[in-house]
Amino acid sequence: MKKYKESSLISFGFEKNNDEFIFKKSIESLDLILIARLDREENISVTVLDSLTNEEFRLHLSPKAKGEYIQSLRNEIYKLEDSIKNSCAISDLFLLQWQKIIEYINQKYGAPIECMWKERFNSDEGIFRREDNKKWFAALLICNRKTLTGKGVGKMEVLNVKVDPEKIDSIVDKVHFFPSYHMNKKNWLSIVLNEGCPLETIFAFIDESYRLNGLANN
Numbered sequence: 323m324k325k326y327k328e329s330s331l332i333s334f335g336f337e338k339n340n341d342e343f344i345f346k347k348s349i350e351s352l353d354l355i356l357i358a359r360l361d362r363e364e365n366i367s368v369t370v371l372d373s374l375t376n377e378e379f380r381l382h383l384s385p386k387a388k389g390e391y392i393q394s395l396r397n398e399i400y401k402l403e404d405s406i407k408n409s410c411a412i413s414d415l416f417l418l419q420w421q422k423i424i425e426y427i428n429q430k431y432g433a434p435i436e437c438m439w440k441e442r443f444n445s446d447e448g449i450f451r452r453e454d455n456k457k458w459f460a461a462l463l464i465c466n467r468k469t470l471t472g473k474g475v476g477k478m479e480v481l482n483v484k485v486d487p488e489k490i491d492s493i494v495d496k497v498h499f500f501p502s503y504h505m506n507k508k509n510w511l512s513i514v515l516n517e518g519c520p521l522e523t524i525f526a527f528i529d530e531s532y533r534l535n536g537l538a539n540n
Contacts, residue, residue: 326364329447329464330410330477336360345406349398352391354379356402366406368399409476419515419524420462423481426525427460431532435462452535459484459535460528463512465503470512471496480512481524483531509534 328338336343341362348355355371370379381387382395427433427450435448450460461482467474482502485493487509493499494511498519502510513519513527 326360326410327464327477331360333477334406334409336410347402348373349395352395352398354395356399358402358406360406366403368402370395370399419521420479422521423460423462423515423524423528427528430529433459452532455536457535459532461505463503465512470500470503470514479515481515481528482510482512483527484509484534485511485527485530486534 326343328343331343331345332338334345336345336358338344343360345358346355347358350373353373355373357369357371359367359369361367370382371377372379382392382399424435427435431450432453433450435450437448447463448461449458451458463480463482464477465480467476467478470478470480480500480503482505490501490507490509490511494501498514498517500512500514501507503512511527513524515524
């Protein structure tokens with residue numbers, strides 16, 4: 323089952339309408355408009371409007387309908403659905419990691435996630451800080467794949483942690499670990515959460531980050 327993050331949907335071009343998200347795409351070569359809807363149960367449906375009459379077009383729904391025009395329309399619908407899933411959906415693996423990280427930090431360090439940007443960006447991104455000195459020691463963030471890796475499309479979910487600056491070059495592998503997104507790359511690291519990095523490894527980095535941010539004058 324796929325889940326969708328609101329911030330990714332908005333970035334893609336969806337507009338929120340009550341309990342639905344709606345995205346419209348004009349297919350000028352076919353004189354049609356595709357309207358994608360994501361309902362509150364997170365089901366995607368695509369309807370088609372005739373751009374000239376503004377009436378719903380349904381011929382492609384019939385299994386008997388054939389021809390180049392109908393096939394082109396079906397291909398456009400498939401491409402749109404795939405693009406939405408690739409750009410906005412997060413996998414069950416990531417959801418599990420996201421939840422486990424929040425639970426681990428809260429239980430071990432008593433630090434709840436602070437969703438600092440929710441009002442501005444409709445995002446569940448957030449940071450964790452030490453209680454004693456109020457310093458951040460971890461941050462859950464969403465970034466553009468190309469911004470982090472230099473290539474590709476869609477979103478990536480990352481955990482930023484502090485590391486020993488002398489160790490960063492040996493840790494970065496451009497698969498699971500990257501120079502930090504949106505933070506000082508000299509002593510922060512981005513761990514990609516949906517690329518199979520073991521939770522035990524992620525927890526070890528969290529512990530080290532917490533320790534480093536508790537050192538005097540650090």
